[in-house]
Amino acid sequence: MNLEENKNLAPLTTMRVGGPARFFSVVSNDTDLVEAIRFAEEKGAPIFILGEGSNILVADNGFFGLVLKLGAVKISFEDYPSGRALLIALKKQSQKISTE
Numbered sequence: 650m651n652l653e654e655n656k657n658l659a660p661l662t663t664m665r666v667g668g669p670a671r672f673f674s675v676v677s678n679d680t681d682l683v684e685a686i687r688f689a690e691e692k693g694a695p696i697f698i699l700g701e702g703s704n705i706l707v708a709d710n711g712f713f714g715l716v717l718k719l720g721a722v723k724i725s726f727e728d729y730p731s732g733r734a735l736l737i738a739l740k741k742q743s744q745k746i747s748t749e
Contacts, residue, residue, distance in 0.1 A: 650674055650684040658707045658716065661699060667707025670697075670716035677720030689715040 656673035659665050672694060676682045689696050695714035699705070 650676075650681045650688070652685075652688070655711075656716070658699075658711065661718070662702040662705055662707060664706060666709075668709045668711030670711060671713045672715040673718070674715065675718045675720055682717070685715060685717055 651674060653673045655669045655671065657669050658667045658673075672689070672692070674681070674685050676685055686696065688694075692715075695712075697712055697714060697716050699716050699718045
């Protein structure tokens with residue numbers, strides 16, 4: 650997993666404004682995704698998944714958590730009767746993995 654600290658988010662948004670992300674990673678495979686999620690859990694950091702950067706404004710003081718930019722990985726959530734949501738990474742080949 651490639652992890653950057655205090656990454657300026659402004660160049661990644663359409664409006665070109667905003668502060669840094671405490672942690673930032675471009676995720677290009679399911680292994681990196683799971684590793685990034687575990688890293689955030691260990692740090693107690695919230696996770697934000699950044700798309701193409703439109704429809705978002707980042708505060709000048711940034712985001713104190715982990716921002717994930719997805720490469721060749723798609724994300725979906727599945728709800729379960731217990732009320733918990735399971736995060737699933739879908740590779741282009743449609744393989745599913747779980748973070749548990």
